[in-house]
Amino acid sequence: MQKEGFCYSFNPKKCEVCKGKCCTGESGYIWITPAEMITLANHLGINVDEFRLKYLDKFGTKFSIKEKIFKDGFACIFFNEMDLNCSVYDYRPKQCRTFPFWDYFKENYEELEEECIGVKRL
Template sequence: MCEVKSGFKYSFDPKKCEICKGKCCIGESGYIWINDDEIYRLSKHLNLEVEDFKKRYLIKIGSRYSIREKPYNFGFACKFFDEKTLNCSIYEFRPNQCRTFPFWDYFKKNFKELELECIGVKLLSN
């Protein structure tokens, strides 16, 4: 079943994620923001102390944290992108930024760009 969110002119079919090969996790370098609660949950899931998790997987940008990236093909991938399954290795524990994709305010005015990145989106008919 497709998801629709108020204020957005497109729907999203999460079943398409199964065949997408993780395009939202790879590409140009960018920030993958993660908050303190998400850091805590994910570090516990990985059986790491919070400080060890931060050192291994995060970079600090000002007062915020972003998940590290790794080189992938001709761009970058999230550190938690599984290159064998072409999916997120921490899907159930992924940060809110990932959970809310593709319903980001940025894409309200940049739908064509979103279409290139996500095969699960479709403009709603008026």
């Protein structure tokens, strides 16, 4: 798969081999919008206030999905440690759905290549 403006392609079939490297590693922010909060809360069968308290951290006016300790680093709280994949895959936020096509990686392809075995420079 390719996206206009990016110097690389992405093979999503490699995700089966990778086992969640994009969901684990260094600490970071996993931004989530109010609409995405509602979607995930509904999926989990809880109200949005409970979802925010249990699964999100607030940074100023923005919310990020909490992380948990995993191996020598961190993982998204929704990372399934047994299956090594996302436990809310069909409901994940846009930030997760658009990976690896982030503007940041246009200038930092080498960093992406270390993280994602599914990318290949065009």
